[in-house]
Amino acid sequence: MTITIPDSPAALAEVLNDGTKMKEILSTREGLGEFIQGYAGAVDKANRGEINAQAREQMQLVLAEYLRESGSDAKPPVDMTGNSQASLAPTIQGLPAGARKSLYNKRAPGTHADGIFDDFSEFLRATWYKADRLRDFGDLRPKRDRLLEVQNSYGTEVPGDGGFLVPETLRSEILQVSLETAVVRPRATVIPMSSLRVPIPMIDDTSHASSILGGVVGYWTEEAAGLTESQASFGRVVLDAKKLTAYAEVPNELLMDAPAFAGFFDGTFPKAISWFEDIAFLTGTGDGEPQGFINSPVSVQVAAESGQPTQTIVWENIVKMYSRMLPTSLGRAVWICSIDAFPQLATMALSVGTGGGPVWIGNFAGGQGGMDAPPATILGRPVYFTEKTGPLGTTGDISFVDLSYYLIGDRMEMQVSSSEHYKFANDKTAYRVVERVDGKPWLQSPITPHNGSSNTLSPVVQLASR
Incomplete structure (x- = not known):
């Protein structure tokens, strides 16, 4: 792949909006997976991934111990x-x-x-x-x-x-x-x-602009020099x-x-x-x-495009929603959509130069009953349709969610x-x-990324009412 892997949500949105680059990414079966893994790794590295991983491992141990007890x-x-x-x-x-x-x-x-x-x-x-x-x-x-x-x-x-x-x-x-x-x-x-x-x-993690995990800061230190203390901030749900x-x-x-x-x-x-x-x-x-999780404090809501008609979903909405997902959640996140949204998604087109083509390319021949189901994925992530969310045009009619960040207490x-x-x-x-x-979301607010972008990141991303 000749495309430079982006290391920020803004750079990711630029790539996904470029029809020529998207055509190259989707040209092979492995292309999209390679691109997603590369992006997650680049952003994680920018956010001091080593310290992040160590602190997350400690949190996992705490939860595992609770489950065992x-x-x-x-x-x-x-x-x-x-x-x-x-x-x-x-x-x-x-x-x-x-x-x-x-x-x-x-x-x-x-x-x-x-x-x-x-x-x-x-x-x-x-x-x-x-x-x-x-x-x-x-x-x-x-x-x-x-x-x-x-x-x-x-x-x-x-x-x-x-x-x-x-x-x-x-x-x-x-x-x-x-x-x-x-x-x-x-x-x-x-x-x-x-x-x-x-x-x-x-x-209690709300910003990665100058620290991670609610206050942990990594310092480059000279040999034998004193160490500067920093501490993570913990809360509870x-x-x-x-x-x-x-x-x-x-x-x-x-x-x-x-x-x-x-x-x-x-x-x-x-x-x-x-x-x-x-x-x-x-x-x-x-x-x-x-x-x-819909309309919860941790939710990030992506605004409709300027001049976008009501009760529609366009490719730019999908691109911007994807770019607001926590990079470490891209391998787990799923799309949850109102069944009302299916016609919009099934007929959505990607512009490439003066031409273009559908985002979903289905084979409607053969299969059970004489017809195969359309591929239920968007940008490589599964799509689940339900009647339990709001109608087309309302917040929650399409969500991009890492549900492992949703807690259910039995x-x-x-x-x-x-x-x-x-x-x-x-x-x-x-x-x-x-x-x-x-039930309750594990995080209580979106996270400001390390690059200081105003586009906060979250494991719960939704398209706002339009």
């Missing part, structure tokens, strides 16, 4: 030591490799009830108020007695105090299924919460467990049919939990619900309660599942 098998997914992306995969025990998180926690309250029930539907049927009418009650009764024994000896988790404590194996299975439809949870940093409030350490409930009304006839009820419940509640978690992690206000207990009275006239049982969870 909390009984979690997960590792922090944030690559704070500059290692390859392959090192980001957490250790997973007893779960499919695609889950990406170890959802089972051996210190959760629900572990006291593990091993009693075969699946979640059996647990619900055994605790149903009409369980004695079930044909298999002879098999379920000993299991229910064991559950009551554990709960009565454990503490407050008894039916009279709000519901049955869900065994940890079943809780982790619910969350595992929810990962399949979630946008944020599979890619975020998940922290087990053994109490209602958990403080997480963070580096506090996760407070918020209550999320899922509710369903189940006909009593369905409860008596074990296979049918298992299919209904196993498919309904995990998707409901995933749906409303995702909405809060994306757009939540932080008041009685998690704080979403309160390690889940409760199920049922009511025979609310829908008594309809011969239905009302079920309610209560989960405690919180």
Whole structure:
């Protein structure tokens, strides 16, 4: 590659806006990856990368120690030591490799009830108020007695105090299924919460203009000369467990049919939990619900181009959003877009001299159903479409985000309660599942780059309303 690798966001934007240079970068499969790695390395070097890596490694050790003490098998997914992306995969025990998180926690309250029930539907049927009418009650009764024994000896988790404590194996299975439809949870940093409030350490880093990591300065020093002291500034992000409930009304006839009820419940509640978690992690206000990353304090919002029509996305928007991402996050960041944005992205064109061509070049022949899907990447990074963000033209309709900088706090207990009275006239049982969870960005403000540019950098970049 003959192109000079840029070492600042401004220089990167200049390259990406140059059609001839972009054509050369995209001319080979390896070209874009080489360019991104070169840019990340150049900017990291300009920001005194060695000191940065050492301090980040210490932060990783702090978080890893916390996870270990909390009984979690997960590792922090944030690559704070500059290692390859392959090192980001957490250790997973007893779960499919695609889950990406170890959802089972051996210190959760629900572990006291593990091993009693075969699946979640059996647990619900055994605790149903009409369980004695079930044909298999002879098999379920000993299991229910064991559950009551554990709960009565454990503490407050008894039916009279709000519901049955869900065994940890079943809780982790619910969350595992929810990962399949979630946008944020599979890619975020998940922290087990053994109490209602958990403080997480963070580096109070807002500017690299004269120091990094909130005050660390490197000095060139003569041999045997005295050393000048500098110190990093640390803060904390506090996760407070918020209550999320899922509710369903189940006909009593369905409860008596074990296979049918298992299919209904196993498919309904995990998707409901995933749906409303995702909405809060994306757009939540932080008041009685998690704080979403859209419109959060750490978010950088790229203004629309001069004269840009409303409800549009143009190539210049994409280029400028990419240039505002933390360079060390370029290998992890993903695009999260409203499905309304698809026509704009699919028809977006790149000008090259007097000609040009589409940004996405898809092969719409063959494939399943006679058509291949368009390549779901922009500048080499994956694109995820969702209906959970705002409509086209509003802030958050397209975001470029490193979700490893988003913290999710999982309160390690889940409760199920049922009511025979609310829908008594309809011969239905009302079920309610209560989960405690919180979410918040790890950083609290964008970072001023070392070159003093007014274009701050962040792991959360969005296109402003237009």
